[in-house]
Amino acid sequence: xxxxxxxxxxxxxxxxxxxxxxxxxxxxxxxxxxxxxxxxxxxxxxxxxxxxxxxxxxxxxxxxxxxxxxxxxxxxxxxxxxxxxxxxxxxxxxxxxxxxxxxxxxxxxxxxxxxxxxxxxxxxxxxxxxxxxxxxxxxxxxxxxxxxxxxxxxxxxxxxxxxxxxxxxxxxxxxxxxxxxxxxxxxxxxxxxxxxxxxxxxxxxxxxxxxxxxxxxxxxxxxxxxxxxxxxxxxxxxxxxxxxxxxxxxxxxxxxxxxxxxxxxxxxxxxxxxx
Amino acid sequence: xxxxxxxxxxxxxxxxxxxxxxxxxxxxxxxxxxxxxxxxxxxxxxxxxxxxxxxxxxxxxxxxxxxxxxxxxxxxxxxxxxxxxxxxxxxxxxxxxxxxxxxxxxxxxxxxxxxxxxxxxxxxxxxxxxxxxxxxxxxxxxxxxxxxxxxxxxxxxxxxxxx
Numbered sequence: 412x413x414x415x416x417x418x419x420x421x422x423x424x425x426x427x428x429x430x431x432x433x434x435x436x437x438x439x440x441x442x443x444x445x446x447x448x449x450x451x452x453x454x455x456x457x458x459x460x461x462x463x464x465x466x467x468x469x470x471x472x473x474x475x476x477x478x479x480x481x482x483x484x485x486x487x488x489x490x491x492x493x494x495x496x497x498x499x500x501x502x503x504x505x506x507x508x509x510x511x512x513x514x515x516x517x518x519x520x521x522x523x524x525x526x527x528x529x530x531x532x533x534x535x536x537x538x539x540x541x542x543x544x545x546x547x548x549x550x551x552x553x554x555x556x557x558x559x560x561x562x563x564x565x566x567x568x569x570x571x572x573x574x575x576x577x578x579x580x581x582x583x584x585x586x587x588x589x590x591x592x593x594x595x596x597x598x599x600x601x602x603x604x605x606x607x608x609x610x611x612x613x614x615x616x617x618x619x620x621x622x623x624x625x626x627x628x629x630x631x632x633x634x635x636x637x638x639x640x641x642x643x644x645x646x647x648x649x650x651x652x653x654x655x656x657x658x659x660x661x662x663x664x665x666x667x668x669x670x671x672x673x674x675x676x677x678x679x680x681x682x683x684x685x686x
Numbered sequence: 687x688x689x690x691x692x693x694x695x696x697x698x699x700x701x702x703x704x705x706x707x708x709x710x711x712x713x714x715x716x717x718x719x720x721x722x723x724x725x726x727x728x729x730x731x732x733x734x735x736x737x738x739x740x741x742x743x744x745x746x747x748x749x750x751x752x753x754x755x756x757x758x759x760x761x762x763x764x765x766x767x768x769x770x771x772x773x774x775x776x777x778x779x780x781x782x783x784x785x786x787x788x789x790x791x792x793x794x795x796x797x798x799x800x801x802x803x804x805x806x807x808x809x810x811x812x813x814x815x816x817x818x819x820x821x822x823x824x825x826x827x828x829x830x831x832x833x834x835x836x837x838x839x840x841x842x843x844x845x846x847x848x849x
Contacts, residue, residue, distance in 0.1 A: 445804040449820040450775040450783050452797050507712055547775070549782045629780060636780050679784055683775055684820040 446530060453537045453654075454680040463488070465497045469533040474571070474651050478516040481563055482666065483530035484513070495531025502678070504656045506530035506562070507670040528666065532655035533548055539568050539650040539682060541618055541626050545684040550652060551631075554675045555564030556608050560585040561666020563657040564673040566614060568650040573613035576645035578628050581614035585662035589614070591630040593640035601630060601638035620646055652680065724808040725835045726752055727733060729825045732816065739822035747828040753847065754793035760799075760843040762786060764836035773803045773841070787845060794832070794849040798824045802842040811842045822831025 458468040471487035478484055483506055487495040496503050507529045516524040540550055556564045566581040577594040584590060587608045591601045605612055615631040626642040656673045659666045729750060736746040763786055766777055775783050787796035800821050802811045815821035824830070830846035837843070 444812065445802065445814055446773060447803075447814050447821055448773065448775060448801040449818070449824055450799040450801075451824065452784065452795075453821075455784070455795055457795055470816050487710075536697075549776065549784075551782075617780060617782070619776075631780055634780065634785070679782075681782060684811060686818065686820055 415642060428571035449684045450681060451684050452679070452681045454535060454678060456677040456679065458678065459497045459500045459502050459676060461498060462492075464529070465502075465533075468536055470536060471495065472532050472534075472671065473653065473655070474534050478518040478521070478526070479657060480516070480518065480521045480524070481656075481662070482516075482524060482526055482664075483528040483656065483658040484516075484526045485532040486529045487531050487533065494529050495533060500676050502533070502654065502675045504531035504564070504654070504673040506656050506658050506666075506673075508666070508668050524660065525551070528658040530656045530658060531546060532653065534654070535652040535680065537652070538571060539618075539680070540647065540651060541620050541645065542647045543620075544685055545682045546685055548618040548619040548680065549615060549682075550618070550680050551613060552581075552654075552675050552678040553611045553613050554581055554673070555611045556581075556583045556673055557656075557667075557671045558583055558585070558587045558608050559638065559667055559671070560582075561659045562671050562673075563660060563662035564655070565652050565657070565677070566652075568652050571649040571651055573648065576626075576642050576648055576650060578618070578640075578642060578650075580616045580630065583608060583662075589632065591616070591632075591638055591640075593628050593642050594639070595643040599638075599640040601640070603632055603637055607677040611674075615679075618642075623644075654678070710810065712785060722798070725811060725842070726750055726833055728808055728812040728846065729833070729844070731814075732825055737816065737822070737826065738817040739816075739826060742819070742823075744823070744826040747826060748831065750830060750846070751832040753792070753794075753832040753834050755790045756787060756832060756845040756847055757782075757836065759786040759790035759792060759836075760834045760845040761836030761838075762790065763799075763845075764765050764838040764841045764843045767801075767803070767841045767843075770840035775799055775801065783845065792847060794847045796845070796847050798827065798843075798846045799826055800844045800846075804840050805842060806840055 458464050472485045494505050512525045512527055515522050564583055567579040569577040575594045582590040587605055589603045589605050590653040592597045613633050617629040619627045621627050624644050624646050626645045628640045628642050630638045712805040733747045737744055783799040784796040805811045833844055833846045835844045
């Protein structure tokens with residue numbers, strides 16, 4: 412008899428536990444420090460679909476003009492696509508050797524560099540600004556690059572109002588070594604040999620605000636993490652995104668005598684919008 | 687006879703326990719259609735009527751269509767956050783929202799992603815997103831034409847795109 416009572420008691424306890432468990436599912440939900448995050452796309456591969464899309468999101472040449480730190484002068488406009496063109500989602504930049512030099516670079520600090528090439532550059536109308544409202548960005552693209560001496564393709568961001576900051580997501584200087592660099596007053600460099608760089612590879616950086624002044628830069632090649640740099644004092648400093656092909660300079664001389672091509676596609680810029 | 691009843695009850699209890707345990711393994715169960723729809727439907731109600739995002743009045747916009755590729759991307763991310771205990775658009779391996787949409791096979795253009803954590807039902811998530819200007823504007827963005835929703839534990843993801 413005692414055993415029977417014990418068995419019934421155990422059964423009742425078991426059923427009680429089952430009922431309690433069921434009740435949990437129906438309890439009013441309680442908030443557990445609810446959080447939200449939003450991500451938005453600013454530039455996608457569609458910006459290279461045709462000239463209407465391209466010119467809506469990109470400007471020709473550098474933000475400061477046609478010349479910089481190498482022997483190429485950038486040529487490009489709504490009516491001249493000899494050196495920079497888009498077609499079906501692909502951006503093509505062509506560098507052409509000139510028969511004679513039209514003079515030296517007009518860029519500050521490089522006025523001793525003679526111009527020997529016509530090439531192409533564009534920069535995004537959308538600036539990058541990392542701050543409390545936009546604490547995280549990712550910028551990426553697929554690029555097929557030249558690696559011969561004297562060719563200097565790059566995909567990078569640099570300060571609008573000051574230099575530093577600078578972050579080079581992709582930069583080849585006359586070899587198959589990709590330089591991913593961060594400059595905040597001193598340089599951090601990550602050099603990676605890329606096999607078959609003339610075929611498309613993906614280059615990416617994830618920027619993440621980590622303090623009131625500093626940003627961490629996580630660099631990737633083909634979605635493999637390769638380096639983390641610190642870009643100090645770069646919060647709230649607007650930056651340009653630039654795609655360009657300079658020639659000679661840091662990539663060596665003499666550059667090629669024939670045409671050199673640099674192509675890109677699936678260019679993406681997205682960011683977290685905190686409020 | 688009593689022993690017989692006791693045995694029946696024990697079997698019944700065992701079955702109930704099995705059912706409960708099966709229900710506990712929520713992460714491996716596909717999202718019920720109604721749960722996914724409840725979030726997308728809630729967003730569509732806002733899109734149908736228009737709403738205020740902060741102080742800005744947002745006009746009515748076309749309704750979102752449920753897209754299975756975007757749903758795969760959203761579910762993958764919700765599950766990943768729950769399993770690895772983080773809350774971010776970027777995964778610890780460095781995968782971004784646009785890459786997840788592409789990896790899921792989405793042929794359209796990824797546009798945006800809304801995340802929530804710590805809410806237990808769709809109404810709470812929608813209220814939190816509506817109260818945040820950035821999330822509210824994403825829900826009301828006319829460029830967004832289709833979406834997918836994923837959830838795991840109390841993580842919620844909606845991925846927006848356009849064909």
